[in-house]
Structure formats: structure tokens, C-alpha cells
Amino acid sequence: MSRTLRTPEDLLAERLVPPDAMADLRALSGRYAISVTPAVQARIQAPQDPVARQYIPDGAELLTAPHELDDPTADAPFTPIKGVVRRYPDRALLKPLLACPVYCRFCFRREHVGPDGGLLSEAELEAALGWFAANTDIREAILTGGDPLMLSPRRLGHMLDRLEALPHIELLRIHSRVPVADPARINPAMLAVLRREKPLYLCVHANHAQEFGPEANGALRGLTEAGVTLLGQSVLLAGVNDSVEALEALFREMLRHRIKPYYLHALDPAQGTSHFAVPDDRALAMLRALRGRITGLAWPNFVRESTGGAGKKPLGPSWEPGSEDFR
Ligand SMILES: *Cc1c(COP(=O)(O)O)cnc(C)c1O
Ligand code: SF4
Numbered sequence: 001m002s003r004t005l006r007t008p009e010d011l012l013a014e015r016l017v018p019p020d021a022m023a024d025l026r027a028l029s030g031r032y033a034i035s036v037t038p039a040v041q042a043r044i045q046a047p048q049d050p051v052a053r054q055y056i057p058d059g060a061e062l063l064t065a066p067h068e069l070d071d072p073t074a075d076a077p078f079t080p081i082k083g084v085v086r087r088y089p090d091r092a093l094l095k096p097l098l099a100c101p102v103y104c105r106f107c108f109r110r111e112h113v114g115p116d117g118g119l120l121s122e123a124e125l126e127a128a129l130g131w132f133a134a135n136t137d138i139r140e141a142i143l144t145g146g147d148p149l150m151l152s153p154r155r156l157g158h159m160l161d162r163l164e165a166l167p168h169i170e171l172l173r174i175h176s177r178v179p180v181a182d183p184a185r186i187n188p189a190m191l192a193v194l195r196r197e198k199p200l201y202l203c204v205h206a207n208h209a210q211e212f213g214p215e216a217n218g219a220l221r222g223l224t225e226a227g228v229t230l231l232g233q234s235v236l237l238a239g240v241n242d243s244v245e246a247l248e249a250l251f252r253e254m255l256r257h258r259i260k261p262y263y264l265h266a267l268d269p270a271q272g273t274s275h276f277a278v279p280d281d282r283a284l285a286m287l288r289a290l291r292g293r294i295t296g297l298a299w300p301n302f303v304r305e306s307t308g309g310a311g312k313k314p315l316g317p318s319w320e321p322g323s324e325d326f327r
Pocket of ligand 2 (some may be wrong): 100101103104106107108109110113145146147177
């Protein structure tokens with residue numbers, strides 16, 4: 001368990017997939033990258049458990065449902081310059097690379113992410129940073145990708161330095177799977193560049209309490225000690241966290257690590273992901289059952305990315321005046 005698994009053959013050798021799945025997995029592996037880090041492998045207790053299902057490819061990914069899209073978030077019309085997405089007046093995304101520590105089987109950017117994809121060249125990065133400098137109404141720079149914590153501390157530190165130095169940038173934010181999926185990257189050099197003058201919010205992606213192991217605990221502790229504010233981001237996934245008990249355990253686990261649950265995303269209709277879909281009425285019923293049962297600190301915003309590019313829409317549950325029920 002000392003190296004990252006990247007091929008169907010690697011998964012077979014570790015008995016994470018059965019031999020009769022290999023034909024499907026070989027067909028899939030040309031299209032969607034595979035990565036299972038040692039930290040993730042250590043959290044898998046059984047085939048098809050809530051950790052395995054997130055990262056181990058499955059023949060069901062070969063099926064594309066009619067409503068599934070190449071690019072569910074429709075970022076293209078909101079891209080003023082390569083690597084930047086601006087959909088809101090006060091904040092914009094910077095996507096410095098498209099590599100991730102793991103390749104989630106439900107990823108909404110699965111047609112774009114991959115180990116050799118999308119690193120901005122020096123000139124492209126310079127132009128993107130120039131865009132942030134010129135657009136003085138942007139208050140918050142949000143690094144995403146791919147996963148920004150896959151960058152070397154030196155490169156990431158350079159970007160954060162440049163953004164933080166802009167007088168109009170008040171907030172820095174990073175969205176990352178690394179603290180949970182590849183916690184070894186949160187080493188002292190990385191912690192040193194994440195210690196900032198301006199507030200840095202780190203939105204940690206995790207979907208099940210079982211994903212949090214001892215190394216993740218250490219990484220998250222180091223991040224809070226560096227003054228980083230931790231937020232949680234999860235996706236509601238059939239067979240992973242689609243029960244009241246699993247959601248409660250996930251949000252409570254996050255809070256124990258000083259992570260405030262921020263977003264629970266409804267699945268985006270990326271290709272080959274329909275086996276992860278949870279109907280909205282079931283989702284709302286689960287959330288309704290949670291309300292009041294868990295501390296309000298654990299309560300995330302349940303949202304769906306609208307496919308037309310209109311941004312994240314809250315889905316509820318809502319409370320009608322005059323009614324006792326959440327819906
Ligand atoms: C999600 C997203 C953001 C951040 O939105 P918040 O609601 O502030 O978390 C910003 N820009 C784009 C394009 C996004 O998709
Ligand atoms: S880490 Fe995020 S961007 Fe990367 S594969 Fe997983 S969901 Fe997609």
C-alpha cells in the first residue's frame with residue numbers, strides 16, 4: 001500500500017476489482033483517469049463500500065443517460081481568459097491545473113480533469129493573474145481546478161502571494177480534495193504557504209465519514225493551526241451517503257475536524273454517473289429528517305448547479321409560513 005494505483009491492472013493486483021470486471025475497466029480507463037492514493041486505499045474496508053464506490057471505476061460508467069452532458073457546468077461562456085471563470089460580480093475562479101489527487105467516479109468535470117491536463121503555462125498564468133489585477137470589483141479569488149493543492153508549494157505560494165497583494169482582493173479560497181484523499185501533501189512547506197495575512201478559506205471535499213483517517217486528521221489539524229478556515233463540500237451520492245445516518249455521520253465528522261459543512265451538491269449530470277443519482281424528493285426527505293436532529297452548525301446548503309450557467313440554486317428543504325413541515 002505504498003504507491004498510488006493508476007490502472008485497472010493495479011486495482012486487480014490489490015484485489016480491489018474482480019477479474020471479470022477487467023474488460024469494462026480497460027474500456028473505461030482510456031476515457032476517465034484512475035487514481036487511488038495509499039491514504040484512500042487504507043480507508044477502503046470492502047469492495048463497493050462508501051469509499052470504494054467513489055474512486056474505483058465501475059462498468060456502469062459506460063452507460064450514458066440521455067440527460068447527461070459533456071460539460072454540465074457550462075463554464076465556457078463565463079471564461080474571459082484561459083483559466084478564469086467569472087459567473088458572479090464579486091468573485092471569480094482561477095483554475096491553474098486539471099490534475100487531482102484522486103479521480104472521483106461522479107466528477108462533474110470528468111471529461112476535463114486528468115493527470116496530464118491543463119497546467120497553465122507561465123504566460124497563461126501571468127495573463128490570468130493580470131485579469132484579477134485589472135478587475136478591481138473582484139473581492140474573492142477562488143482557486144479550483146483540478147485540485148490546486150496538487151501544485152508544488154512554491155508555485156501555489158507564488159499565486160497566493162500575487163493575489164493577496166492586490167488591494168481589492170479581500171478573500172482567498174481554495175477548493176480541494178487533498179486534505180482527505182492525499183493528506184501527505186499537507187507537509188510543512190505546504191502549510192507555510194497557506195499561512196496568509198488575508199483570510200484563506202479552504203473548502204474540503206469529502207462525502208463519507210469513513211474517508212477521514214489518522215493522516216487526514218493530522219493534515220486538518222495542521223491547516224487549522226496555520227489559521228486556515230475549513231469549510232466542507234460534499235456531493236449527495238447513491239450508495240455512498242444517501243441515508244440520514246450517513247449524512248449525519250459525515251457532517252458530525254467534519255465538525256470534529258473544525259470543518260463547517262458549507263455545500264451539499266446534488267449530482268451534476270456528467271456522463272456515466274446516473275448510478276449515483278438520488279431523486280430530489282428523497283434528498284429533501286432526508287434533509288428534513290436531519291433538521292433539528294443535528295446541530296445547526298452541521299447544516300449545509302443543498303444546491304444544484306444549473307446547467308445553463310446560472311450558478312448554484314438552493315433546492316431546500318424550505319419552510320412555508322403557517323406550516324409545521326419542512327419540505
Ligand atoms: C461555485 C462557484 C463559485 C463560488 O460560489 P459560492 O456560492 O460563493 O461558493 C464562484 N464561481 C463559480 C463559477 C462557481 O461555479
Ligand atoms: S477531486 Fe474534484 S475535480 Fe478532481 S475528480 Fe474529484 S470531484 Fe472531480
